[in-house]
Amino acid sequence: MKLLVTFSRKGGREPVIARTVKETGVLINVERAHIDSVAGEVLVDVPDSDSDLVCSKMREFGATVRILVDSVRRDEDECVDCGACISICPKDVFSFDDEWRLTLTEERCVLCGKCVPACPHHALSLMQ
Amino acid sequence: MNDKKYFMQKSIDLINTRIRDGNARVVTAEEMPAIVDELGEEGALHEVDVVTTGTFGAMCSSGAFFNFGHSDPPIRMERVWLNDVEAYAGVAAVDAYLGATQLSETKGDRYGGAHVLEDLVAGKTIELRAFSKGTDCYPRTTLKTEITLDDLNQAVMCNPRNAFQRYGAATNASSDRVMNTYMGSLLPNCGNVSFSGAGVLSPLANDPQLRVIGSGVPIFLCGAPGMVIGEGTQSSPASGFANLMVTGNMPGMTTDFLRAATFTGYGVSLYVGLGIPIPVVDLDVVRSTAVRDEDITTSIIDYGVPSRDRPVLRDVSYAELRSGSVEIGGEEVKTSSMSSFRKAREVAAALAGWVREGKMELFLPTRHLDTATRVHPLRETEHVPRVREIMQRSIPCIGEDEEIRTAARTLLKGETNHLPVLDADGRVVGIVTTYDISKAVVSPGSGKRVADIMTRRVIRTTPEEAVDIAARKLELNNISALPVVDDNGHIIGLLSAIDLGKLFGGRWSR
Ligand code: SF4
Ligand code: SF4
Numbered sequence: 001m002k003l004l005v006t007f008s009r010k011g012g013r014e015p016v017i018a019r020t021v022k023e024t025g026v027l028i029n030v031e032r033a034h035i036d037s038v039a040g041e042v043l044v045d046v047p048d049s050d051s052d053l054v055c056s057k058m059r060e061f062g063a064t065v066r067i068l069v070d071s072v073r074r075d076e077d078e079c080v081d082c083g084a085c086i087s088i089c090p091k092d093v094f095s096f097d098d099e100w101r102l103t104l105t106e107e108r109c110v111l112c113g114k115c116v117p118a119c120p121h122h123a124l125s126l127m128q
Numbered sequence: 129m130n131d132k133k134y135f136m137q138k139s140i141d142l143i144n145t146r147i148r149d150g151n152a153r154v155v156t157a158e159e160m161p162a163i164v165d166e167l168g169e170e171g172a173l174h175e176v177d178v179v180t181t182g183t184f185g186a187m188c189s190s191g192a193f194f195n196f197g198h199s200d201p202p203i204r205m206e207r208v209w210l211n212d213v214e215a216y217a218g219v220a221a222v223d224a225y226l227g228a229t230q231l232s233e234t235k236g237d238r239y240g241g242a243h244v245l246e247d248l249v250a251g252k253t254i255e256l257r258a259f260s261k262g263t264d265c266y267p268r269t270t271l272k273t274e275i276t277l278d279d280l281n282q283a284v285m286c287n288p289r290n291a292f293q294r295y296g297a298a299t300n301a302s303s304d305r306v307m308n309t310y311m312g313s314l315l316p317n318c319g320n321v322s323f324s325g326a327g328v329l330s331p332l333a334n335d336p337q338l339r340v341i342g343s344g345v346p347i348f349l350c351g352a353p354g355m356v357i358g359e360g361t362q363s364s365p366a367s368g369f370a371n372l373m374v375t376g377n378m379p380g381m382t383t384d385f386l387r388a389a390t391f392t393g394y395g396v397s398l399y400v401g402l403g404i405p406i407p408v409v410d411l412d413v414v415r416s417t418a419v420r421d422e423d424i425t426t427s428i429i430d431y432g433v434p435s436r437d438r439p440v441l442r443d444v445s446y447a448e449l450r451s452g453s454v455e456i457g458g459e460e461v462k463t464s465s466m467s468s469f470r471k472a473r474e475v476a477a478a479l480a481g482w483v484r485e486g487k488m489e490l491f492l493p494t495r496h497l498d499t500a501t502r503v504h505p506l507r508e509t510e511h512v513p514r515v516r517e518i519m520q521r522s523i524p525c526i527g528e529d530e531e532i533r534t535a536a537r538t539l540l541k542g543e544t545n546h547l548p549v550l551d552a553d554g555r556v557v558g559i560v561t562t563y564d565i566s567k568a569v570v571s572p573g574s575g576k577r578v579a580d581i582m583t584r585r586v587i588r589t590t591p592e593e594a595v596d597i598a599a600r601k602l603e604l605n606n607i608s609a610l611p612v613v614d615d616n617g618h619i620i621g622l623l624s625a626i627d628l629g630k631l632f633g634g635r636w637s638r
Contacts, residue, residue, distance in 0.1 A: 080184070080387060080399060080468045084312045086452075087320035087464035095452075100470040118313040120186065120389035120397070120466070 001051045002031070002071070002107065005042045007063040017042060020057045026050040031110040043068075043110050071109040071127050074102070078123035088118040136173075137410040143177045144489045152177040154483045156476040157329050157406075157417055164418040172414045178483050178490065179417040181334050182348070182403035182475030183326040185467025186389055188310065189289035189361065190398045191227040192245060192378060195281040196256060198222055203268035205258040209233070210244045217258070221266060225286075228388075228398035240396030242388035245285075248277040249350070249381045283378035285349060289360040291402045292371040293332035294426045297323035297449060297463075299456065301441060302432030305604070308393025312466050314431055318441075318456050321428055321463040326472035327421040327446030331404040332370050334417045340406055341372070342493025348403035348479040352380030353488060356404070358495065364503035374402065385475065401471060403479040407490045421447035428456065434597045436505060515598050516591035518628070519612045519621035525550050528557055528579040535578050536565050546609040548619050549582045555617040558582030559609075588613050589623055599628055 007016050021028050029045040046054050055065045072093060081102045086094045091108040094115070116124050146152040153176050155163060160179050164172045194215070196205070204221040207214065212234045215224035230241040247254060258271040277283055299321045300307050300314035307314040311322045327333065335341045343358045354376025363371045385401030406417055426449075427440040444454055450469070453460045482488040524542035526535050528549050539547055539562055549558035560582045568574050568581045575581060589598040589610040598610055602625060612621040 081470040082185075082468040083465045084322065085464070087322065087462035088313055088315070100468075100473070114313075117392040120312070120391055120399075121387065122390065 001046055001048045002068040002110070003044050003046060003051065003055065003058075004066045004068055004111070005044060005058055005063050006040065006066075007061075008039050014061055016040075016058055016061045016063050017044070019061060020054060024050070024053050024057050026054050028054065032112065068109070068111070068127065069106070071106055071111055072104065072115065073125050073127070074104060075123045075125070078121045079119075080121055080123075082120070085115045085119055085124060088114050090114065136170075138173065138177070138408065140407055140409060140490060140492050143407050143409070146177055147483055147486055147489055150484070150486055152483060154178045154180060154405075154480045156473070156480055157181045157334050157419075158473065158476065160417045161328070161420050164414060169411050169414045169418075172418075173408060173411055176408050176414075178480075179334065179406045179408060179413075180403055180476045180479040180483065181326075181331040181406060182329050182401070182472045182477075182479060183291055183331060183467065184385065184401040184471030184475055185324050185326070185399060186310070186391075186397040187287060187290045187400040187402075188229050188397045190245075190285070190287040190400055191225055191241060192283055192285045193219075193223060193225050194283050196222045196224075196275065197279075197281050199268065199271055199273075201268045202266045203258060203260045203271050204263060204266035205260060205271070207259045209257040210254050211239070211247070212255075212257075213239070213241050213244050215241075229396055231396060237390060237395050240388070240390075242396050242398035245378075245398060246383055246386055246388040248283065249378060249386050250383050251276060277379060284375060285354070285378055285381070286357070286373075286375045287349075287400065288373050289362055289371050290374050290400060291331050291360075291404075292325065293330060293336060293365075293369055294327075294424060294446075295324040297321050297426055297428045297444060298431045299428055299441065299461065300432040301430040301456075307431055308391065309431055310391055310394050310397065311431065312391065312464075316432075318459065318461050321449070321454055321456070321461050322466055323426070323446075323449045323463060324466040325426075325446070326467060326469060327424050327450065328419065329469075329472045329476055330424070331402065331406075332372070333419055333424050334406055335413070336365075336368070336370070336416065337412070338365060338370065338497045338499050339416075340409065340413060340492060341404055342496045344491055344494035345404065346488055346491060347374060347376070347405075348385075348401070348475055348482070349374055349376030349381070350378075350386035350401055351382035351384060351478075352376045352378070353482075356493075359497045359501065362503050363497075363501055365497065365499045366502040369503070370497070370499075385471070399468075401475045403475040405479055405483050405488065405490055407492070409492075421445060421450060428454070434600075435594075513595040514591065515589050515593045515595060515612055515623050516621075518595065519591070519623045520627065521621045523548070523619075523622045525619060526560070526578055527552075528577070528582070530578050531576055532565060532568050532578060532581060535560055539565065544622075546611075546622060546624065548586075548611040548622065549578055550619060554619060556586055556588065556611050556613055556619050558584050559586050559611065586611060590614070591620065595628065598623055602628070 032043040034041045205217045208217040208224040212232045215226035217224045226241045228242040232239040262269045298311035304316045345356045347354045357373040360371035360373045387399040424446045429438045524538045525548045545562045547560045551557045609624040
């Protein structure tokens with residue numbers, strides 16, 4: 001399961017991820033991170049069974065945690081099933097089914113945003 | 129003998145009689161290869177009357193003629209805008225041609241001619257603006273009104289270049305940034321391959337000799353019945369890149385088969401659904417419609433090279449392209465398509481429905497297309513300036529092991545801001561600027577040698593590169609000079625923004 005963790009660094013430099021790993025013993029996979037001097041946004045992947053534990057621990061450390069479900073969305077009226085998005089996505093979110101219809105495996109999405117401008121039909125958007 | 133001859137061909141009249149009677153056997157081009165395998169060529173000729181083809185992809189060279197009707201008082205529209213997208217009005221007096229790629233004057237590349245066409249077909253209201261200087265017979269000078277497709281006397285789609293037999297596939301091997309092209313986003317270092325075309329379903333791939341596709345042949349165009357006008361512009365059947373000029377009336381078209389699109393960083397285009405029913409009149413038609421994706425090949429071209437004759441990396445079949453990945457130089461590279469195979473199937477299936485239900489009869493070409501036509505490049509009479517003509521030849525350089533202080537002195541003496549850094553063999557390995565040196569002075573911890581502070585990722589040019597291309601490199605990388613190197617990477621000059629300024633201020637000024 002993918003979690004979007006955001007935290008402010010104003011009140012000291014609490015190593016949120018490291019402490020969560022240490023205290024829960026859950027192995028957290030960092031997929032994407034953007035951290036500057038005042039705030040951080042980290043996208044992590046955790047086993048589904050441990051997600052409750054990880055979420056509550058991180059919140060305890062002052063982080064905001066959001067579970068990503070429909071991270072990338074496709075507008076079916078606009079999509080023409082061309083497949084231009086398929087080779088752009090670094091996480092293989094897009095593929096064709098047997099009928100050459102585009103299918104999405106949203107769980108894999110890390111919200112990198114590359115697919116959005118690559119779709120000629122403006123059919124893709126990211127969770128806000 | 130007579131018996132056999134009967135099986136060798138079938139008249140178009142017989143096919144049309146069967147269509148009228150509702151007994152024509154119609155299959156799609158995707159189904160045909162298996163039928164020929166099963167029944168043999170003669171069996172397939174006997175069994176199949178019509179093979180339908182289809183394609184759905186970006187076809188930039190599309191547009192429509194409109195006749196708006198006369199206003200009171202009348203105006204001779206000299207310039208015309210539809211939702212702020214200008215249409216060509218030099219076809220007097222209330223006619224205009226709207227091209228799909230023309231951009232809106234207010235919304236930039238988010239809206240263009242293709243969007244106007246889609247909005248009209250969707251039944252939306254469009255703002256029409258026109259301007260004229262006024263004449264005795266057409267006194268009015270301005271006009272602004274709202275129209276829908278139903279209000280127009282004619283709205284005739286007329287596409288100069290559609291349905292290429294096949295398209296070159298694109299990758300980006302030579303540029304280290306994402307390229308935004310009409311073939312979509314091309315990731316650096318051969319990060320992906322983008323292709324277009326319906327392969328096995330492509331109309332012209334099923335008749336590469338242009339025997340049954342030609343002027344006057346009925347087609348499916350964006351959901352409405354249409355017709356082949358003739359050879360498309362830039363058509364090149366002799367090199368396997370034929371295309372068609374086609375027409376059809378916009379009333380009757382649907383947004384299922386006509387869609388506007390935007391290619392980020394490139395512009396607007398129109399996705400067109402186009403299908404051609406092929407009458408199975410003889411064994412040659414059986415053979416040409418038995419073509420498979422495996423048999424249709426194209427080239428993977430390096431779009432990273434900014435010239436007309438881009439290098440071909442390898443040949444590839446549509447079967448490989450459609451498989452999801454291809455190999456380039458030992459690496460698996462993901463492929464994706466700009467055109468929709470699912471929609472191409474829908475076109476071929478819808479067209480097959482029309483023929484089965486007797487809604488469309490077939491005709492042989494009233495005029496055949498010339499299979500010997502081959503496209504040739506533009507004749508350029510103005511000289512295209514090259515880097516070697518404006519670069520500075522005697523320029524100060526520095527060795528990578530020299531001290532920063534020496535570099536500073538060289539810069540001052542040479543009255544320049546850029547110092548190419550050379551290795552012992554005279555090859556460019558970096559560049560230092562006055563900015564780099566100032567930075568080193570402020571934070572002295574960074575090292576003493578030029579190699580410690582130089583920029584190692586040097587954007588270069590070559591003496592034969594067109595000045596336009598070099599100028600674009602400066603702009604895209606936000607830099608102000610490019611070392612000019614020969615084939616071996618040896619320095620031979622420097623091209624700076626100042627040299628460009630001289631050129632643009634001189635020969636190119638009007
Ligand atoms: S690029 Fe856009 S239109 Fe094409 S398949 Fe992907 S989402 Fe659909
Ligand atoms: S946002 Fe990135 S990871 Fe998510 S689907 Fe788009 S390209 Fe793939």
